[in-house]
Structure formats: structure tokens, C-alpha cells
Amino acid sequence: xxxxxxxxxxxxxxxxIYLWQFYDVPDSQIMINFYVSRFLAIAGAASILMNLFWSSxxxxxxxx
Amino acid sequence: xxxxxISIFTLAIIALGGLTAYTFSPxxxxxxxxxxxxxxxxPMQGSAQVGSSTPxxxxxxxxxxxxxxxxxxxxxxxxxxQPNQPAGNYDFSYADGASTxxxxxxxxxxxxxxxxxxxxxxxxxxxxxGYQRINYQKMTVNGSEAYQLTYTxxxxxxxxxxxxxxxxxxxxAGRITLSAKLSAFGQYANTFDVVIxxxxxxxxx
Numbered sequence: 149x150x151x152x153x154x155x156x157x158x159x160x161x162x163x164x165i166y167l168w169q170f171y172d173v174p175d176s177q178i179m180i181n182f183y184v185s186r187f188l189a190i191a192g193a194a195s196i197l198m199n200l201f202w203s204s205x206x207x208x209x210x211x212x
Numbered sequence: 213x214x215x216x217x218i219s220i221f222t223l224a225i226i227a228l229g230g231l232t233a234y235t236f237s238p239x240x241x242x243x244x245x246x247x248x249x250x251x252x253x254x255p256m257q258g259s260a261q262v263g264s265s266t267p268x269x270x271x272x273x274x275x276x277x278x279x280x281x282x283x284x285x286x287x288x289x290x291x292x293x294q295p296n297q298p299a300g301n302y303d304f305s306y307a308d309g310a311s312t313x314x315x316x317x318x319x320x321x322x323x324x325x326x327x328x329x330x331x332x333x334x335x336x337x338x339x340x341x342g343y344q345r346i347n348y349q350k351m352t353v354n355g356s357e358a359y360q361l362t363y364t365x366x367x368x369x370x371x372x373x374x375x376x377x378x379x380x381x382x383x384x385a386g387r388i389t390l391s392a393k394l395s396a397f398g399q400y401a402n403t404f405d406v407v408i409x410x411x412x413x414x415x416x417x
Contacts, residue, residue: 174317175317178244178245178246179244179245182240182244183236186231190224194221197220198217198221201214202214202217
């Protein structure tokens with residue numbers, strides 16, 4: 149489950165970076181591209197970090 | 213609950229909130245959407261021989277509105293530049309017609325010629341009264357691949373002849389539309405050639 153979440157997060161981050169850096173934005177869509185690309189990049193990066201720092205209740209118990 | 217995860221989540225929410233507030237505030241429009249650079253509107257002086265007559269004084273505009281799409285174009289000094297044009301565009305008017313020099317967005321998954329024939333010309337047919345194509349040709353403008361469409365149209369009962377030239381560029385294409393009354397077109401033909409051949413991309417190609 150955690151791996152699946154990480155995989156989706158990487159996809160979201162990758163798609164955000166693609167829209168930000170590589171997508172040929174039509175003149176009429178500059179604003180929406182600005183918003184969507186950065187939104188996806190932030191959400192993707194945050195999800196990856198949350199996934200990496202997430203410790204399950206089982207693991208915490210073991211650590212205690 | 214994991215404190216680090218909660219902190220990251222909170223920071224992400226704050227960042228997304230900040231992004232939303234910035235994007236939809238009036239301040240962002242200035243920074244995100246290309247704006248008219250004041251230097252683009254300040255012409256330099258130049259001159260050119262038009263046909264066999266005496267040299268004509270030209271206004272040389274260096275357009276600096278959109279990175280990757282800097283260009284230079286020269287027009288007769290007598291042509292009136294219309295105010296409040298979008299970034300990258302110039303509109304001129306003169307006694308027997310009007311002209312436009314503008315940047316045209318061509319999608320990466322298309323070629324300039326395909327875009328002209330499948331998008332731009334059909335749009336012209338729909339929006340221009342009495343549209344009739346006279347000629348279509350491939351040419352070169354200052355080393356750049358270009359296409360030229362010549363057509364006639366009617367506006368308020370008056371017939372106009374228009375030469376529309378598309379110049380391929382690195383990112384956008386340049387579109388030069390030069391129009392004059394059909395009865396006076398002969399007087400403008402040489403001037404139009406000078407304007408078209410003056411168009412030059414400033415960042416390669």
C-alpha cells in the first residue's frame with residue numbers, strides 16, 4: 149500500500165515537473181499551466197516526503 | 213500520529229494556499245503573463261529604398277516582449293502605431309489600409325505550414341467577409357522559412373487585398389498581415405516587400 153502511494157506521488161511530481169519545464173504551453177493557458185504545474189510539484193514532493201517519514205504503528209511499537 | 217508527517221502536511225497546505233493566493237491575485241498576472249516591454253514601442257530610425265523612388269524613412273521596432281521570440285521589423289514612419297496592443301504585437305494604420313505584425317503560437321505537434329492550412333486559413337475564411345485566396349507560396353525571409361498567403365476580402369463595400377506572411381521561428385512564428393484597398397494596392401506593393409524583408413528574428417533561426 150505504501151509503495152503504491154509512493155509510486156503515485158512520484159507520478160504526480162513527475163507530471164508537475166513535465167508541465168512546468170517541458171510542456172509547450174499555448175499562450176492562452178500560461179496562467180493555468182503555472183498554477184497546475186506548481187500545485188502538482190508541491191503536492192507530489194510533499195506526498196513523497198510524508199511517505200518517507202511515515203512510521204507505521206507496528207514499527208513505532210517495535211522502536212518503543 | 214507522526215509529528216514530522218503532520219509538519220510536512222501542514223507546510224504543503226500552506227504552500228498550496230500561498231500558490232493559490234499568488235496565482236489568482238492581480239500581482240501575478242504581471243509576472244506570469246508576458247507584458248509589453250516599453251523598449252519594444254520605442255522605434256529607432258532607419259531608411260530603405262522602396263522601388264525606384266527616393267529612400268523612405270523607416271521606424272525600426274525591436275520587439276523584446278517574449279523571451280525566445282525577439283524580433284525586428286521596420287515600417288514606414290508615416291504608419292501610425294495603434295496603442296494598447298498585446299505583448300509581441302504591433303498594429304499600424306495608414307491612409308488606404310492597416311497592417312499587423314504579431315507573434316503566433318504554433319503547437320509543437322504541428323508544423324507551420326500545416327498550422328496555416330489547417331487552422332489559420334480556415335479561420336480567415338470564417339471571419340473575413342468575401343475571402344478569396346489569390347496565391348499561396350513558400351519563401352524565405354532573412355534566412356527563415358516563410359509562407360505567404362495573398363487574398364482579397366470586402367469590408368463595408370470596399371475591396372481589400374492582403375498579403376499575409378508567416379515566418380517560422382524558434383518558438384512562435386511571426387505573422388505579418390499587410391492590407392490595402394484593392395484600388396491602391398499597387399502603390400503599396402514595394403513598401404510591403406520592404407516591411408516583409410525587414411522582419412528578422414534576433415535570437416537565431
